[in-house]
Amino acid sequence: MALFGFIGAGNMGFALLKACYSTFGKNELVYFDASAQKCQETESQLGIPAEDSNISVAKKCKYLVLAVKPQFMPEVLDEIKDVITNQIIISIAAGISIDSIREKLGFPAKIVRAMPNTPALIFKGITGISYSSGSFSDEEKEIIGRFFSSFGRYEVFDEKLMNAVTCASGSSPAYVYMFIEALADSVVDLGIPRDKAYILAAQTVLGAAAMVLETGEHPGALKDKVCSPGGTTIAAVKALEEHGFRNAIMKATEACFNRAEKLTLKK
Ligand SMILES: NC(=O)C1=CN([C@@H]2O[C@H](COP(=O)(O)OP(=O)(O)OC[C@H]3O[C@@H](n4cnc5c(N)ncnc54)[C@H](O)[C@@H]3O)[C@@H](O)[C@H]2O)C=CC1
Ligand SMILES: O=C(O)[C@@H]1CCC=N1
Secondary structure: EEEEEEEEHHHHHHHHHHHHHHHHHHHEEEEOOOHHHHHHHHHHHHOOOOOOOOHHHHHHHEEEEEEOOOHHHHHHHHHHHHOOOOOOOEOOOOOOHHHHHHHHHOOOOOEEEOOOOHHHOOOOEEEEEEEEEOOOOHHHHHHHHHHHOOOOOEOOOOOOHHHHHHHHHHOHHHHHHHHHHHHHHHOOOOOOHHHHHHHHHHHHHHHHHHHHHOOOHHHHHHHHHHHHOOHHHHHHHHHHOOOOHHHHHHHHHHHHHHHHOOOOOOO
C-alpha cells in the first residue's frame, strides 16, 4: 500500500509525482497514465514502473491525485468509483467542483480541490487548496500539508474562491512568460543578444517578485521607488497605461474565471 497514487502523469501530474518522490520516497508512489509513452517517460525518470490501470492505482493508495484534464474527469471517476472507500481524493482539475466529484462517485468522499502551477516542476509552485466537508484527522492534514509543500507554497481557500485562485496561480505563469518574452524581444530590437535578453527579463521578474514577498511593501510603493521624477521608468509606465496594461491583465482574469466556471462537471 502506497501513500500517494496518481492518475495522469502529464505536465502537472509528473511535476507533482517528482516532488512527491523527493519528499516521500519511491515506495510511497503508484501511478498510471492512459498514454504508454507517458508511463515509459515517468518510469525512466523516476525508476518507478507504472501500474496497469487506474483501478490498480486507486486500490493501492490512501491519497489519490487526479491529474487528468477536466474533460476526462467524468470517465475517470466512473471507472474508479467502485473501488473508492476511504481514500482521500486530491483533484487539480480546473473548474471541477467538490460537489460534482462527489456526485459522480455517489458518496461524500473526502476531497481536496487544489490549483497548483507549473513552477511546481522546480519546487517553486504556489497552490490554492480547499478542503471538502468531512473530518480530516490531524495526521491527514499534516500529510496533505507536506504534499503541497513538497512543490512550493500553498494557501487554503474557501471552495467558492477556487476558480478565482486559478486565475492567479494555475493560469498566470503563461502571462508572466508572455511578459518575459515581450520584454526580451523589445530589448533584442535595441541590440541586446537574445540569450542575455531572457536572463535580464527573467531575473528581473524573479527579483521583483521576491521584493513583494520579502519586503511586504505594497507593489505600488515598490513601483514608485523605481520611477525617478522625469526619468526613464515613468515614461515607460505612461506608455503602458496608454496601452491598457493593467486593464489587459484584469480582462485576462475575467476570461480565465469565466472559462473555469464553464468547466464544472455536468450532471
Ligand atoms: N498545466 C497546468 O499549468 C495546470 C494544469 N492543471 C490541471 O491539471 C490537470 C492536468 O493538466 P496537464 O497536466 O496540463 O494535462 P496533460 O495533458 O499534460 O496531462 C494529462 C494526462 O492525463 C492522461 N490521461 C488522459 N485520460 C486519462 C485516463 N482516462 N486515465 C489516465 N490518464 C489519462 C493523459 O495521457 C495525460 O498524460 C488538468 O485538469 C488541469 O486543469 C492545474 C494547474 C496547472
Ligand atoms: O489552462 C488550463 O485549463 C490549466 C488549468 C490552469 C492552468 N492550466
